[in-house]
Amino acid sequence: MTLKFPAVATLVAATVTIAAAATVTVAAAAPARADSTTDVFLSALDHYRLGDIDAGTATRVGEQVCPMLAEPGQNAANVAAKVADELGRPLGPATMFTGLAIQIFCPRAVTALTDGVPFSFFG
Template sequence: MGAALAIAAPATATMAAAPAQADPGVDVFLSALDHYRLGDIDPATAVRVGEQVCPMLSEPGQNMANVAAKVADELGRPLGPATMFTGLAIQLMCPRAVSALTDGVPFSFIR
């Protein structure tokens, strides 16, 4: 029984450790989704799909319309809300893409 307690103690200490710090960028993204009435998307799914937007845009031949269509499929949403989601993800999760767009740089150069 003493051995079981010795093994359980580190596991209990690990579980009692402070939770990881929240990412303020993710919080802002989720808040923006809520503001634009897209807040009913599961937060974990929203973050996962939102984080995929920038890498998808950097693939050769991709554009926002293609990515929005993929987002629509991922989220099971119509294209209109998926396009809004995609735009918010670009704006809030990949600011380099926004500045590159204003400078006329193709997404494929934003890695």
């Protein structure tokens, strides 16, 4: 059996089309991947018995901690007070929440604090 050029071209085109369709199907069927940093943060909140905060709210407020820290004149105590207001929680749990958010979402701030260097996103 001898294949002529048009038959080979059709076979190759069909194979490429099937492979491309299979790739698209596999990509579409792949499960959505959650942000691992957010998962770590929510797990830490749960570990320290702050897991009763809505996950969406906890993530939103946790991600706001780093930009709040970067504002001129802010410190962890001021940010914790804002977090307490935002979450409607007492200052104690809000301080724990803030500390966890700093550790997980802005490790550069932790390094700066331990080095005694003022924290900035711009430096």
